[in-house]
Amino acid sequence: SQKIEQNSEALNIQEGKTATLTCNYTNYSPAYLQWYRQDPGRGPVFLLLIRENEKEKRKERLKVTFDTTLKQSLFHITASQPADSATYLCALDSGGYQKVTFGTGTKLQVIP
Amino acid sequence: EPEVTQTPSHQVTQMGQEVILRCVPISNHLYFYWYRQILGQKVEFLVSFYNNEISEKSEIFDDQFSVERPDGSNFTLKIRSTKLEDSAMYFCARTGSGANVLTFGAGSRLTVL
Numbered sequence: 001s002q003k004i005e006q007n008s009e010a011l012n013i014q015e016g017k018t019a020t021l022t023c024n025y026t027n028y029s030p031a032y033l034q035w036y037r038q039d040p041g042r043g044p045v046f047l048l049l050i051r052e053n054e055k056e057k058r059k060e061r062l063k064v065t066f067d068t069t070l071k072q073s074l075f076h077i078t079a080s081q082p083a084d085s086a087t088y089l090c091a092l093d094s095g096g097y098q099k100v101t102f103g104t105g106t107k108l109q110v111i112p
Numbered sequence: 113e114p115e116v117t118q119t120p121s122h123q124v125t126q127m128g129q130e131v132i133l134r135c136v137p138i139s140n141h142l143y144f145y146w147y148r149q150i151l152g153q154k155v156e157f158l159v160s161f162y163n164n165e166i167s168e169k170s171e172i173f174d175d176q177f178s179v180e181r182p183d184g185s186n187f188t189l190k191i192r193s194t195k196l197e198d199s200a201m202y203f204c205a206r207t208g209s210g211a212n213v214l215t216f217g218a219g220s221r222l223t224v225l
Contacts, residue, residue, distance in 0.1 A: 034213065043203045043216030044155060089155065093212045097143050099168055100212050102155040 002028045004103035006090055012109045013080055021075040021106045023090030031095035033066050033073050038087045038105065048075075049093075080110045116217035118204050124223045128193050133220045135187040135204035145205040145214065146179065146189045148172070155203070161187065194224045 005024045013019050023033070031052055036044035050057045050066045050073070057064045063076040077084050090103040119134045135144065146158040160167040161179050176192045191198055201221050205214040 032212070036214075038155075041201075041219075041221075043205075043219050044214070046213050046215070049213060095212065097160070097162065097167065097207060097212060099145070099157040099160060099170070100214055101157060102147075104154040 002026070002092075002101065004028070004090060004092060004101060006088075006103040007106045008104060010107040010109055012111060015080060015082060015110055015112050017080055019077040019080050019084070019108055019110070021088050021090075021108065023073040023075065023103055025071050025090075025092055025103075028071070028092055028101075029068075029094075030092040032093040033064070034091040034093055034100065035062075035064055035073075035075050036089040036091060036102075038089055044089055044102075047088075077108075080108075082110045082112050084108060085110050116204050116206055116215055118202075118217035118220050120220055121218065122221040122223070124225065125194055127196060127224055131191045131194055131198075131222060133189045133191075133202050133204075133222070135217060136185065143167070143207045144181075144187050145207075147203045147205060147216075148200045149203065149219075150197075150200045158189070158202075191222075194222070196224050198222060199224045 003026045032049050034049045035047045038044045048059055048064045050064045061078045065074045087105040087107045089105045091100045093100045117136055125131050144161045147155050149155045157170050159169040159173045159179055164181055178190045181187050201219040203219045204217045
């Protein structure tokens with residue numbers, strides 16, 4: 001069955017450092033891979049999307065890589081700030097308005 | 113783009129009661145989704161709805177669940193006979209332009225006692 005794995009343990013990093021979050025998946029061939037941010041008690045908020053034929057995507061302090069051979073995506077936040085503290089969700093998307101499947105998320109805590 | 117609005121923000125109900133959760137108002141969007149998130153767990157797909165019909169549904173979306181768009185704008189999720197394990201946040205979402213990027217509502221927290 002399809003499986004999406006993200007670090008279940010929280011990630012604590014010092015302000016100003018780069019946070020790197022990992023998303024691994026099995027039994028899936030997504031057309032797109034998406035990253036969302038979720039704050040407590042709120043709905044997920046879309047951050048970035050990367051296509052299967054793209055290796056890397058950047059948006060301001062965010063960078064996503066996508067390796068379809070390893071079935072892995074890395075999500076980087078450079079120059080992290082306390083305001084970046086949240087849970088980050090990886091989501092797989094087969095395209096064509098089919099369901100988007102979410103991972104369990106990784107909680108990031110940026111320490112001032 | 114307009115946000116997705118959900119009501120109620122929180123509902124407490126007794127086990128066995130019917131609950132209706134709403135997305136209001138939404139216009140000019142064709143694809144809608146319901147997801148749920150049990151406390152501390154992942155966001156799970158329930159159902160997608162396109163052109164007034166169910167497009168796809170998960171194993172969770174059994175006979176006690178239904179969706180409809182009764183007046184062309186409101187989009188509802190009905191749970192006919194709630195169970196304790198239905199306690200969760202229920203999120204309505206729509207797709208924007210391009211791929212399946214989802215815009216979520218703030219969610220409706222359902223507590224079943």
